[in-house]
Amino acid sequence: MPEVTPGETGDGVQIDLISGARMEGLTSMEKIRLILDGVRDGNIVVLEEGLSPDEESKLIEVTMTEISPDEFNGIEIETYPHSQTGSQSLLDRLMGKGSDKKLTVIGPANQIETLHKDENLISALVSRK
Amino acid sequence: MGLFTDLRDSISRAVDRMFSDAEPKRIGIYGPPNAGKTTLANRIARDWTGDAVGPESHIPHETRRARRKENVEIERDGKTVSIDIVDTPGVTTKVDYKEFLDHDMEKEDAVRRSREATEGVAEAMHWLREDVDGVIYVLDSTEDPFTQVNTMLIGIIESQDLPVLIFANKTDLDDSNVQRIANAFPQHETVPLSALEGNNMDEVYSKIAEYFG
Ligand SMILES: Nc1nc2c(ncn2[C@@H]2O[C@H](COP(=O)(O)OP(=O)(O)OP(=O)(O)O)[C@@H](O)[C@H]2O)c(=O)[nH]1
Ligand SMILES: [Mg+2]
Numbered sequence: 001m002p003e004v005t006p007g008e009t010g011d012g013v014q015i016d017l018i019s020g021a022r023m024e025g026l027t028s029m030e031k032i033r034l035i036l037d038g039v040r041d042g043n044i045v046v047l048e049e050g051l052s053p054d055e056e057s058k059l060i061e062v063t064m065t066e067i068s069p070d071e072f073n074g075i076e077i078e079t080y081p082h083s084q085t086g087s088q089s090l091l092d093r094l095m096g097k098g099s100d101k102k103l104t105v106i107g108p109a110n111q112i113e114t115l116h117k118d119e120n121l122i123s124a125l126v127s128r129k
Numbered sequence: 130m131g132l133f134t135d136l137r138d139s140i141s142r143a144v145d146r147m148f149s150d151a152e153p154k155r156i157g158i159y160g161p162p163n164a165g166k167t168t169l170a171n172r173i174a175r176d177w178t179g180d181a182v183g184p185e186s187h188i189p190h191e192t193r194r195a196r197r198k199e200n201v202e203i204e205r206d207g208k209t210v211s212i213d214i215v216d217t218p219g220v221t222t223k224v225d226y227k228e229f230l231d232h233d234m235e236k237e238d239a240v241r242r243s244r245e246a247t248e249g250v251a252e253a254m255h256w257l258r259e260d261v262d263g264v265i266y267v268l269d270s271t272e273d274p275f276t277q278v279n280t281m282l283i284g285i286i287e288s289q290d291l292p293v294l295i296f297a298n299k300t301d302l303d304d305s306n307v308q309r310i311a312n313a314f315p316q317h318e319t320v321p322l323s324a325l326e327g328n329n330m331d332e333v334y335s336k337i338a339e340y341f342g
Pocket of ligand 1: 160161162163164165166167168169184185186187188189190191192193217218219220298299300301302322323324325326
């Protein structure tokens with residue numbers, strides 16, 4: 001799956017969709033760098049296959065070390081585990097077959113008022129700059 | 130095969146006992162900011178050692194350094210269980226110093242508090258990956274447990290194969306809902322308590338002895 005980057009047009013919001021294949025060859029720290037660079041640019045980063053628990057723990061740790069007043073407040077993150085039911089929704093197809101792979105949405109905390117999670121809906125209410 | 134497995138198990142149990150005698154298990158108290166982690170750590174420490182661990186506060190991120198209380202000896206059913214308790218800063222994915230300004234704090238103090246908080250959370254994550262043998266996960270039972278931070282943290286704890294107990298705190302409050310927490314994490318045992326009032330501490334100590342002894 002290619003990266004979808006609609007490009008920033010004025011007050012628009014950029015979404016980086018990062019495929020599992022793109023993440024596969026990266027080390028944990030490279031993945032975290034890729035995510036945080038996107039988020040710190042004000043983008044919403046969508047990971048097709050999510051992170052391992054260990055990587056999530058490091059993501060929290062590195063996010064903390066990068067928070068700085070009036071500049072970066074941290075992240076909002078939501079994950080969507082692979083559906084256990086047989087129904088093949090769009091998200092199921094997006095997420096592939098592996099049961100521990102989970103679609104993950106990460107965005108800058110200061111821009112995302114609520115990253116709302118529902119059974120099969122992601123809605124990010126983004127406050128535009 | 131069965132005999133060999135039994136033998137191996139009993140040897141590893143014996144080794145476990147030797148080590149647990151030599152070194153108390155280090156139990157990390159984790160959970161979101163303001164859940165009552167320090168209130169609980171202080172109550173445990175006061176009940177069994179006579180002194181406290183650190184200050185409690187209604188302002189989030191009161192604890193900004195992991196604090197350890199060593200050799201807390203808990204007596205249960207004629208046995209003594211020795212643990213080190215580690216009170217950790219509340220884990221979050223974001224810290225905004227402006228939130229502290231609402232608590233009557235000057236900007237300079239708020240910025241310092243937020244910087245210390247972020248360092249503390251990073252440190253707590255590090256402890257969780259390297260330095261704890263078991264986890265007490267404390268939740269405010271008046272709040273929605275279905276948050277991403279809770280889900281992630283429980284997932285991280287599970288991936289490390291650490292024994293974990295979920296504590297549903299603040300049961301003294303009217304809108305406390307213990308069942309909601311039990312439903313959120315059905316794979317783990319949920320123990321209701323009020324760390325502030327000292328309610329249900331008997332069960333708390335029995336479970337600690339059972340899980341971490
Ligand atoms: N009603 C009630 N209040 C409680 C209870 N436990 C703690 N509190 C209150 O909740 C607030 C936060 O308590 P702390 O123990 O400082 O919380 P914490 O989890 O250590 O918070 P951080 O260190 O900021 O992460 C304080 O005002 C406590 O008095 C409880 O069982 N019942
Ligand atoms: Mg505390």
